[in-house]
Amino acid sequence: MDIGAGRMRAAVGGLLAAGVALGVAETVAALIGPRPGPMIAVGSAMVDRTPEALKQFAIRQFGDKDKLVLVGGIAVGVVLLSLLLGLLARRRWPLAAAGMGAFGLLAAAAAVTRPGAGPLDALPALIGITAGIFTLRLLCVPREPAPEGPAVGGGAGRRRFLALSAGAAGVAVAGGGIGRLLASRRNVEDARAALRLPAPARPARPLPAGVDMKMPGLTPFVTSNKDFYRVDTALVLPQVDPADWTLRISGLVDRPIELTFDDLLRRPLLEYDATMTCVSNEVGGPYVSSTRWLGASLADLLREAGVRSGADQLLSRSADGWTAGTPIEAILDGREALLAVGMDGEPLPIAHGFPARMVVPGLYGYGSATKWVVDMKVTRFTDSKAYWVARGYAERSTIKTLARIDLPRPLQKLPAGPVVVAGVAWAQRRGISAVEVRVDDGPWRRARLAAVPNTDTWRQWSLEWAATPGVHRIETRATDGSGATQQQRREPPLPDGATGWHSVVVTIT
Numbered sequence: 345m346d347i348g349a350g351r352m353r354a355a356v357g358g359l360l361a362a363g364v365a366l367g368v369a370e371t372v373a374a375l376i377g378p379r380p381g382p383m384i385a386v387g388s389a390m391v392d393r394t395p396e397a398l399k400q401f402a403i404r405q406f407g408d409k410d411k412l413v414l415v416g417g418i419a420v421g422v423v424l425l426s427l428l429l430g431l432l433a434r435r436r437w438p439l440a441a442a443g444m445g446a447f448g449l450l451a452a453a454a455a456v457t458r459p460g461a462g463p464l465d466a467l468p469a470l471i472g473i474t475a476g477i478f479t480l481r482l483l484c485v486p487r488e489p490a491p492e493g494p495a496v497g498g499g500a501g502r503r504r505f506l507a508l509s510a511g512a513a514g515v516a517v518a519g520g521g522i523g524r525l526l527a528s529r530r531n532v533e534d535a536r537a538a539l540r541l542p543a544p545a546r547p548a549r550p551l552p553a554g555v556d557m558k559m560p561g562l563t564p565f566v567t568s569n570k571d572f573y574r575v576d577t578a579l580v581l582p583q584v585d586p587a588d589w590t591l592r593i594s595g596l597v598d599r600p601i602e603l604t605f606d607d608l609l610r611r612p613l614l615e616y617d618a619t620m621t622c623v624s625n626e627v628g629g630p631y632v633s634s635t636r637w638l639g640a641s642l643a644d645l646l647r648e649a650g651v652r653s654g655a656d657q658l659l660s661r662s663a664d665g666w667t668a669g670t671p672i673e674a675i676l677d678g679r680e681a682l683l684a685v686g687m688d689g690e691p692l693p694i695a696h697g698f699p700a701r702m703v704v705p706g707l708y709g710y711g712s713a714t715k716w717v718v719d720m721k722v723t724r725f726t727d728s729k730a731y732w733v734a735r736g737y738a739e740r741s742t743i744k745t746l747a748r749i750d751l752p753r754p755l756q757k758l759p760a761g762p763v764v765v766a767g768v769a770w771a772q773r774r775g776i777s778a779v780e781v782r783v784d785d786g787p788w789r790r791a792r793l794a795a796v797p798n799t800d801t802w803r804q805w806s807l808e809w810a811a812t813p814g815v816h817r818i819e820t821r822a823t824d825g826s827g828a829t830q831q832q833r834r835e836p837p838l839p840d841g842a843t844g845w846h847s848v849v850v851t852i853t
Contacts, residue, residue: 358430367519448473
């Protein structure tokens with residue numbers, strides 16, 4: 345056999361063996377329940393163990409595509425590894441088999457160490473990698489010659505390889521297709537589409553006149569569901585059927601509570617306009633959005649459960665195991681903390697927590713906004729650390745005062761004359777009392793403020809500037825309802841949110 349052709353066949357065989365392993369694993373994962381396949385299990389483990397600085401870099405560079413980039417990177421790694429294992433199998437089969445087996449064990453370990461996982465979660469990776477090793481040997485290890493005949497080679501060898509390769513490719517494609525088909529049957533979009541939310545017992549008042557300045561390029565006051573920011577650790581969106589959903593409230597309570605989704609919808613629901621902010625948001629960043637929420641009072645639920653003395657944290661857990669720690673006082677101090685079922689007049693989108701999530705105004709999302717929430721435990725900050733707190737973020741996640749310039753855009757070129765400078769500012773729970781703008785370190789000028797429905801939403805602002813030719817730097821700062829002006833010093837999001845004045849540079853011609 346030609347050496348070059350043999351290497352090519354081995355490389356292709358390695359690639360097909362990996363495809364068989366992944367296809368079989370996806371089918372097994374779908375058959376035994378909604379469990380992650382090997383790539384998602386490894387990817388989720390990588391997300392959990394990635395250094396915080398690298399996570400922040402990925403969010404800055406790729407935004408909500410960061411998970412797609414991660415999965416793509418893992419796929420490239422799998423392709424390269426499978427090619428190398430195929431080449432290795434030609435000469436050192438035991439070593440190649442051990443390498444593929446090690447990857448399977450790694451994927452199995454990643455699956456069983458996920459929050460809420462059990463022994464069955466290892467099965468997809470273990471069964472898949474067993475099929476992959478068998479395929480690797482079949483395609484890549486040269487056949488031994490018959491006792492009294494020549495080795496299979498030439499045209500017969502090529503025909504055998506092509507036949508086996510076609511079979512392996514069929515198994516890989518069919519396995520992946522069957523897995524996706526079975527998984528799609530668990531998709532809850534149909535259940536969401538069929539859901540009719542009850543009318544709120546306490547509807548929100550209509551938004552005040554002038555709440556939205558309606559300027560092209562200025563962030564709208566209400567963020568549409570499709571444009572609402574998304575930052576979470578889920579590589580695959582949890583599919584939680586409302587018919588199966590339950591929420592348990594336990595821990596340091598007098599009366600543990602368990603709710604079904606029907607129970608939740610029978611409770612008095614209220615509407616509330618609130619802006620949500622991610623702690624990963626850099627100064628001037630996009631991870632802040634505002635909408636009208638519909639949900640049940642979290643404070644009422646906790647009072648019914650009876651919070652015991654000494655408890656100071658509500659540790660909530662999502663269906664995929666992620667956790668958030670919310671200060672008990674932030675739920676019981678009179679703010680509209682919700683167990684939300686709707687946003688912007690419709691059931692929660694799956695990407696935003698369907699069928700139920702938490703919304704606690706005034707706190708960054710990592711400590712207040714658990715999506716796909718299924719469990720709440722009343723505990724103490726000294727006893728339990730939530731997901732991001734264990735990774736260096738502060739226990740208390742109060743949102744800081746910030747203003748952002750939307751108009752003009754950075755590096756934009758504009759003609760001399762009147763130029764509108766506009767943006768949004770937020771300081772949930774305190775509200776925005778003033779926004780100021782200055783150009784080239786000149787005097788601060790007060791911007792015009794739009795109306796707001798409450799202190800838990802952002803506020804649009806605008807100012808007209810008589811622009812002269814040249815390159816100019818525009819800065820903004822906000823003052824909240826307590827009279828405190830946001831600090832100038834730039835600080836990164838870790839550990840408790842970014843600070844600093846937002847600025848843009850423009851050219852006036």
